[in-house]
Amino acid sequence: MKLVIAIVRPEKANDVLEALYRAEIRGVSMSRVQGHGGELDRVETYRGTTVKMELSEKVRFEIAVSEPFVQPTIDALCAGARTGEVGDGKIFVVALERAIRIRTGETDALAVTPVSP
Amino acid sequence: MKLVIAIVRPEKANDVLEALYRAEIRGVSMSRVQGHGGELDRVETYRGTTVKMELSEKVRFEIAVSEPFVQPTIDALCAGARTGEVGDGKIFVVALERAIRIRTGETDALAVTPVSP
Amino acid sequence: MKLVIAIVRPEKANDVLEALYRAEIRGVSMSRVQGHGGELDRVETYRGTTVKMELSEKVRFEIAVSEPFVQPTIDALCAGARTGEVGDGKIFVVALERAIRIRTGETDALAVTPVSP
Amino acid sequence: MTVLPLPGGVSAGDTAWMLVATALVLMMTPALGLFYAGLVRSKNTLNTFMMSIAALGVATVTWALVGYSLAFASGDGFIGGLHNALLHGVGFAPRAGTAIPQLLFMAFEATFCIITTALVSGAVVERMRFGPFLMFIALWSVLVYPVLAHWVWGGGWLAHHGTLDFAGGVPVEMGSGFSAFAAATVVGARKDYGRQALLPHNAMYALLGAGLLWFGWFGFNGGSGYSVGHPSVLAFTNTLLAPACTLVVWFALDAVIGRRVTAIGAATAIIVGCVGITPAAGYISPMWAMGLGALAAFPSYAMIRWRPRTRLDESLDVLAAHGFGGLTGILFIGFFAQRSWNGISSGAAYGHPRQLLWQVVAALAGPAYAFAATWILLRLVGLMTRLRASSGDEALGMDVVEHGEEAYTTGEGAILVMPEEHTAGGRRY
Amino acid sequence: MTVLPLPGGVSAGDTAWMLVATALVLMMTPALGLFYAGLVRSKNTLNTFMMSIAALGVATVTWALVGYSLAFASGDGFIGGLHNALLHGVGFAPRAGTAIPQLLFMAFEATFCIITTALVSGAVVERMRFGPFLMFIALWSVLVYPVLAHWVWGGGWLAHHGTLDFAGGVPVEMGSGFSAFAAATVVGARKDYGRQALLPHNAMYALLGAGLLWFGWFGFNGGSGYSVGHPSVLAFTNTLLAPACTLVVWFALDAVIGRRVTAIGAATAIIVGCVGITPAAGYISPMWAMGLGALAAFPSYAMIRWRPRTRLDESLDVLAAHGFGGLTGILFIGFFAQRSWNGISSGAAYGHPRQLLWQVVAALAGPAYAFAATWILLRLVGLMTRLRASSGDEALGMDVVEHGEEAYTTGEGAILVMPEEHTAGGRRY
Amino acid sequence: MTVLPLPGGVSAGDTAWMLVATALVLMMTPALGLFYAGLVRSKNTLNTFMMSIAALGVATVTWALVGYSLAFASGDGFIGGLHNALLHGVGFAPRAGTAIPQLLFMAFEATFCIITTALVSGAVVERMRFGPFLMFIALWSVLVYPVLAHWVWGGGWLAHHGTLDFAGGVPVEMGSGFSAFAAATVVGARKDYGRQALLPHNAMYALLGAGLLWFGWFGFNGGSGYSVGHPSVLAFTNTLLAPACTLVVWFALDAVIGRRVTAIGAATAIIVGCVGITPAAGYISPMWAMGLGALAAFPSYAMIRWRPRTRLDESLDVLAAHGFGGLTGILFIGFFAQRSWNGISSGAAYGHPRQLLWQVVAALAGPAYAFAATWILLRLVGLMTRLRASSGDEALGMDVVEHGEEAYTTGEGAILVMPEEHTAGGRRY
Numbered sequence A, B, C: 001m002k003l004v005i006a007i008v009r010p011e012k013a014n015d016v017l018e019a020l021y022r023a024e025i026r027g028v029s030m031s032r033v034q035g036h037g038g039e040l041d042r043v044e045t046y047r048g049t050t051v052k053m054e055l056s057e058k059v060r061f062e063i064a065v066s067e068p069f070v071q072p073t074i075d076a077l078c079a080g081a082r083t084g085e086v087g088d089g090k091i092f093v094v095a096l097e098r099a100i101r102i103r104t105g106e107t108d109a110l111a112v113t114p115v116s117p
Numbered sequence D, E, F: 001m002t003v004l005p006l007p008g009g010v011s012a013g014d015t016a017w018m019l020v021a022t023a024l025v026l027m028m029t030p031a032l033g034l035f036y037a038g039l040v041r042s043k044n045t046l047n048t049f050m051m052s053i054a055a056l057g058v059a060t061v062t063w064a065l066v067g068y069s070l071a072f073a074s075g076d077g078f079i080g081g082l083h084n085a086l087l088h089g090v091g092f093a094p095r096a097g098t099a100i101p102q103l104l105f106m107a108f109e110a111t112f113c114i115i116t117t118a119l120v121s122g123a124v125v126e127r128m129r130f131g132p133f134l135m136f137i138a139l140w141s142v143l144v145y146p147v148l149a150h151w152v153w154g155g156g157w158l159a160h161h162g163t164l165d166f167a168g169g170v171p172v173e174m175g176s177g178f179s180a181f182a183a184a185t186v187v188g189a190r191k192d193y194g195r196q197a198l199l200p201h202n203a204m205y206a207l208l209g210a211g212l213l214w215f216g217w218f219g220f221n222g223g224s225g226y227s228v229g230h231p232s233v234l235a236f237t238n239t240l241l242a243p244a245c246t247l248v249v250w251f252a253l254d255a256v257i258g259r260r261v262t263a264i265g266a267a268t269a270i271i272v273g274c275v276g277i278t279p280a281a282g283y284i285s286p287m288w289a290m291g292l293g294a295l296a297a298f299p300s301y302a303m304i305r306w307r308p309r310t311r312l313d314e315s316l317d318v319l320a321a322h323g324f325g326g327l328t329g330i331l332f333i334g335f336f337a338q339r340s341w342n343g344i345s346s347g348a349a350y351g352h353p354r355q356l357l358w359q360v361v362a363a364l365a366g367p368a369y370a371f372a373a374t375w376i377l378l379r380l381v382g383l384m385t386r387l388r389a390s391s392g393d394e395a396l397g398m399d400v401v402e403h404g405e406e407a408y409t410t411g412e413g414a415i416l417v418m419p420e421e422h423t424a425g426g427r428r429y
C-alpha cells in the first residue's frame, strides 16, 4: 500500500475529484494548503504597506491506495490537475505500512476500499 | 518510530484528544480536512444552482510515536472516533525515519515525548 | 528522497520561509494546523462557559527534497523556527518513494527542484 | 413656516420621528439574527439567523391579520377585540392619544411583535427543527405577545391599575425571557450540552449585532412616546446613559470574577443595559437611569454564570438578559419613577408606594403568562410533529439539514447537478 | 410650538424626514455591496463590493454635474434640460411640488441613481475588469438612469400620460434589471459557468445585507412622497407588509419545490418583496400591498430557478429580482391602485382601465430603453478596451488581479517590500 | 396642523431630526470598531473592537459626570465650568441658541466625545494592554476632548475670535489625529513593525465599516446645525458630495501611483472625505465641497504612503486620515467659506482674510494641545502600570491574552471546565 499525496491548483480540485472518481478511487482526503514553487510572486498593497506574496493557494490530496491502484491514481491526478502552466503541483508517494478502517477495525487493502452506499 | 495519521469525524475530535490523553500520548497535530468515502452525498441548493456535495468535514490527526506507543495510539484513535456509522474514517501508519525537536535539537524517541509543564 | 514535515509556530512561518529560501529550498507546501504538546493550556471564557484550550495554532511545512538537501532543510527549519520556548515544534522525516511534477510528468529529483521564473 | 396640511390631530414632527423609529426597530431583528448567529457553532449559523428572518415574515403577517387587533383594539382587560382585524379601520386618522396616523402606529407596534418573537428563538437554536419553529411562532405571535401587549398598552388590566411600562418590560423583555425559559424546558438540551464545549463561532457578529441593536433601541425606547415630546426625549437620552453604565459595571464584574474583560460579555452588557432601561426609559431621571443601568448588570451577570452549570440549556441566555433585565427595570420604576420627570406618576421612593405594588404584580403576572402559554403551545406543536432534529442531524448541523446550505462554502467537491439529474438528485435525497 | 422660521414653503417635519430618508437610501449601497459580495466566491469578494463603492463615487459626481439636471430640470418629454447642471440654481428654496429644499431633493434623488447604478454590477461580477466598469457606470449614470427618471418623475412623457410609479419601478427596478440583462449578454458568461458550481462564499453577508437593504428601503419608499403626509405613511407601511408576505410565500415555494427553506432564498425574497412594492407603495391599500408582496414571489422565483439552466450568466439575478419584481409592481398598480388611498388615481379593478394601459406602456418602454441603451454603451466601451479579464486572471480571482488585495489574509508568506525594492517590486510586477 | 404643545422654544421638526442624528452618530462607534477590527490581524480582532466598545461605556459616563459641563457650561476661554456636572440643570428646556431640549443636545454631543475617544485607539492597537487603555480614555475624555470642544463650541477663545468649525475639525478630527500621533509615540511600535508584514485580516469589515461610518456621518455633520434649517441641509448635502469626490480622486491616485485601485484605499477615501468636509460642511457651497473632497485626498494619501516607511507605528493612520483631513478642512474654510451660503462669514477668497487667520490659529492650537495633553496623560498612566503587552503576549495575540477569547473558534480542543475545576482552572491560570 502507498499513501499518495498530491498538491494541485484549487481551481482544478473538482476536475481531480472527477478523474479519481472515474478511476474508481473512492476514498480521498483533501485540504487547503499554500505553496511556494516556481510561480511568480504577487505584489499586493495594503494602505502604505507593500508585500510580496510568496505563497499561492493550493489543494492537497491524501489518498491511501493498494498497490494495483497506485499508477491509476497518479494518472488520474495528472489528468485532472495539469494545465501546463508553472504551478500545477506535485505528487508524492510514500510507503504505507498499515491502514485501518476505524468503523470496523478492518485493516490494509480492505480498509482503503470504501463501502459503496 | 511511526507517523500515525488518522482521519476522523469533527464531532469526535475532542473524544479522540481525550482518548489520546488517557493513553498518555501527549504530542499531536491536528487539522481540518474534507473527505470523500462511502458517505452519502448531500444535495444543496443556492438560488437556482443545485449541487452534490461530495466532501464532508473531517479532522486529520498526525501523531509521531515511538514503537511501543504505536498500538496504544491506534487503539485510542479507534476508541475515540468510532460511531459505527459509515464515515468514521481511517488510520494510516507510515514509517518515520527521524524526528527532531526544534527547540532542543533532540532527536527521535526523545523528540516525540513532550516535556510536561 | 525524503519528505520533511515540520510543525512550527505561526509567527515563525515567515522566518522559516526565509531560511529555506537562503538554503535554496524553493519548493514547499504549508498549512495551518493546531497542535498539542508541552505547552500550557489556555483558559477561555464565553459567557458562563469556561474551557481549557488544549490546542495552539501551528503551521505545518511539507517539503520534498533529494538526499543532499535533507540536512540543509532541517538546519534551515531549526534556524528559522527556534525560539527556545516550549512549543517550538517538531520536524519529521519520512522516506519518499516517488515524486512527480504534474506539469511535466518529470519524476523524482527533477520533480522537486522547481524551475526558476 | 408652512406645513402641508395634515389630517386633524396629526403632527408632522411626531410623524417624522415615528417613521424613523419604526424603521430602526425593524432593523433590530436582522441585527438580532446576526448577534445570535455569532453565538452558535458555524454549522448552525444560517438556521439561527433564519429564525429571526422567519419572525420578520410570519409575525408581520399574523400581526396584520389579527395580532394588532388583539393587542390594541378595545376589548376586555385580558385581550383586545377583533374590529381591527385585517387592518380594518386602520388608516390615516391619528391613533387615539397620539398625533400620528394609526397606520404608522400599527407598523411601529408590529416591529415590536416581530423582534420579541425572534428573541424567543435564542432558547432553542442548534436543535429545533425549522418547520415546528414556524408553527410555534405563528401561534406565539398571536396568542402570547398580543395578550401581554394588551395588558400594559392596549387598555388591559395592568394598564387599568396603573402599571408603568414605557417600552415593553412586560410584553417584550419578560415576555421573551420567560417564554424562552419555557421553550428550553420543552425542547430540551442540545445533545452535547454540558458534555462538550459549544462555543460562539464568530464573536464579531455578536459585537456588531449588539452595536446595531443599541442603535435600533433608540427607536425602540425613543419611539415609545409616539412623539418628539418630553417622554421621548427622556427615554432616548436614558437609552444612551443606562447601557453605558451597564457596560462599565460588566467590565468590572468580568475583571474581578472572570479575571478578564470579555468581548462577548461586553456585547451582552449592551443588551442587558438596553433591556433594563426599556420599561423605565420615559419615567425616571437620567441619573436614576444610570443607576438602573449599573444595577441591571448584577442579576443578569449572575444568571449567565450560573445557568450553564444547570441542566437548563436556555442556549443564548434570553432569560438572563431579557427576563431578568426586564424584571429589574419594571421593579425599579416602582421605586424611582418621578412625576417631575414623567408627568404621570412617582414610585415608592418619591412618595407613591402603590406604584411599586402594581409593578410587582406585573412582574409576577407577565412571566407567569408567558411561561405557561409558551409551554402549552410548544407541547401542542410537539403533539403534531417532532420538535427537534435527530441527534445525527444535530451533529451534522442544522444549516445543511434544515436549509440545504452552508454559511461558508468553498466550491470544492461541489458537483453541479444538471436540470434532469437535478430533480432526480432532489428526489433521491 | 415654536419652529425656527424656514424659507417660504419649506416644512420642518418634511425636511426632518427627508434628511433621514436620504441617509437611509445612501446606506443601501454599501448594504448592496455586502449582499452581492456574499454571493460570489471569496476570490472576488472585494471586487464585487468595490463595484458598489465605485457607484458611490462615480454616480454621485456625474449626478451633481449633469445627471440631476437631465432627470429633473424641465426639458422635453424624453430628457431634461441642462439648466441645473453643476447644481446651478439648486439651493434652499423648495423643489416645486414639495416642501423641502431643492438641495435636499437633489441629494435624495442622487442616492437613487447611485444604488441603481450599483445594482447593474450584479450581472458582470467575477469577470468584468474594473477599469471598463468605471467607464461604463460613468456613462450609464448619465445616459440611462436620468432618462428613465425623467420619464416618470421629471415631467417626461410617461408622467405626462399618468403612468404611476411611486418609488422607481421604471428607472430603478426595471432600469437596473434589464440593463443587467443586456450587460450579461455583452460581457458573456464566466468561464466555468454551467460547468462548475460557482457558490456564494458567505451566506451571512447576503442575510445581513438583505436586512440592511430592507431597513434602507423604508427611506427609499417612505421618502418618495417627499413629505410626512399620507402617501409617505402608506408607502412606509406597505414596505413593511409586502416583503413579509413575499418572505412567507417564498418559504412555501422553497419547501414545496426545493424541499427545503433556504437562507439565500429568504434573503432574495426580502429584496423581491421590497422591489415589488416599490412602484406601488403609495398607491395601493395595505391589504393589496400584502397581496402584491405574495404575488411578486412567483415570477422572480420561477426566473431564478430557470435562468441558471440557460446560457445567460446574469450572475446575481438582477433581472429576476429587480426586473421582474418591478414589472409585477408596475402592472399591479394598473389593476389595484385606489384613489381612496392615494388621492390621485385608481386602477382597472376600481373603474379606471386607462391606468392599466399606461402602466403597460411603461412596462414595455422602460425595459426596452434600459436594455438597448446599456447594450450600446457596453459595446462602445468594449471597442475602447477589453471588457473582461483573461481566463487566467479569472481563475486567479479579481481581487488579486484588479485590486492587488485579498479579502482575507493571514500574513503568512507575505514578505514586506522595503521602500527602495518597493518601487522596484512595483515596477517588476 | 396640530402639534402637541412643546415647551417654549422647542421645535418639533428640529427635535425629530436631532433624535435621529444622535442615534446615527452613536452607531458610528461600533461601525468604527468594525472598520478598525478589519485592519488588524485576526488574533487582535476582538481587542481592537473592544477599544471602541470601551469608549461607548467609559466616555459616556465621564461625559455625563463632568465632560459635558467642562465643554459646554459657561466658563472661561479655556474650559467650561462645573455647573452642569452630573447633568445638573440639563432638562427639557432648549439649549440656548437651539430649538431642541438641552437633554437631547447633551446626548448628541456625548456621541461626539465617544467616537473621538474611540478614534484614538487606532494608534495603539495590537499591543496596548486593555487596563491602561481604560484608564487613559477615562482621563482623555475628560481632559482633552471637552477642552477642545469648549474652544470652538462652548464659548471658548477660538469661538470668541470667530474660528469656524461646523462639526468638529478641531476637537474631533485634529483632536483624535494628533492625539493618536502622541499615543503612538509614547506606546511605541509593534514588535514586528517594519520587519514583518502586518496585514488587515478582513477587508470586508473595513468596507462595511466605512459604509456605515458614512451613513452615520450624515447625522454627524447634518446634525451639527441642531436644526432642519439651511446650515443642516447644506452640511448634509455636502456630506454626500465631498466624500464621493475624494473617492474618485483616490481611485485615480491608486491607479497612477499604486498601479491598482485598492478596496482598503477606497474605504480609507470615504473616511478622509467625510473628515475633510466635517469642519466646513455648513459653511461652503456644494461645488466648493466637491473641490474640498477632491483636495482632501492628497495630503492623506501622501501621508499614508509615507508613514509606514518611518519608525512611527501609528498603526491605523488616524493622523493621516483624521489629523490631516481635519486640517485641510479647517484651512479650506478660511479661503472658501461664503456668507451667501452660511449666513455667518466668508473666507479670504470672498473678501474676508481675517477668517483665514483664525482658521490657521485653530489649526495650530488644536493639534498642539491634543498632542501635548495626550502625551502627558499616557506618560502618567505609564508611571502607574505597563502600557504594553509583553512581546510574548503580543505574539500570542491580544484577544487571548487580554480578553480570554478568540474571535473565531471551532470548538476543537476546547475541553469544558466544570464548576469545581473551573475556579481551580481560573485560579491556576
Ligand SMILES: Nc1ncnc2c1ncn2[C@@H]1O[C@H](COP(=O)(O)OP(=O)(O)O)[C@@H](O)[C@H]1O
Pocket (backbone or CB within 6 Å): A007, A034, A035, A036, A037, A038, A039, A056, A058, A085, A086, A087, A088, A089, A090, C026, C027, C028, C029, C030, C062, C063, C064, C065, C101, C102, C103, C112, C113, C114, C115
Ligand atoms: N519540493 C516540494 N515540496 C513540497 N511541495 C512542493 C514542492 N515543490 C512544489 N511544491 C508545491 O507544488 C506547487 C507548484 O509547484 P511549482 O514548482 O510552482 O510548479 P511546477 O510543479 O509546475 O513547476 C507549489 O506551490 C507547492 O505547493
Ligand SMILES: Nc1ncnc2c1ncn2[C@@H]1O[C@H](COP(=O)(O)OP(=O)(O)O)[C@@H](O)[C@H]1O
Pocket (backbone or CB within 6 Å): A026, A027, A028, A029, A030, A062, A063, A064, A065, A101, A102, A103, A112, A113, A114, A115, B007, B034, B035, B036, B037, B038, B039, B056, B058, B085, B086, B087, B088, B089, B090
Ligand atoms: N483511501 C483513503 N485515503 C484517504 N482518506 C480516506 C480514504 N478512505 C477514506 N478516507 C477518509 O475517511 C473518511 C471516511 O471514510 P469512509 O469510507 O466514508 O467511511 P468508513 O471508513 O466508515 O467506511 C472519508 O471522508 C475520507 O476523509
Ligand SMILES: Nc1ncnc2c1ncn2[C@@H]1O[C@H](COP(=O)(O)OP(=O)(O)O)[C@@H](O)[C@H]1O
Pocket (backbone or CB within 6 Å): B026, B027, B028, B029, B030, B062, B063, B064, B065, B101, B102, B103, B112, B113, B114, B115, C007, C034, C035, C036, C037, C038, C039, C056, C058, C085, C086, C087, C088, C089, C090
Ligand atoms: N508527537 C508529536 N506528533 C505530532 N506533532 C507533535 C508531536 N509532538 C509535538 N507536536 C507538535 O509540536 C508542537 C510543539 O510541541 P511541544 O512539545 O509543545 O513543544 P516542544 O517541541 O518545544 O517541546 C505541538 O503543538 C504539536 O503541534
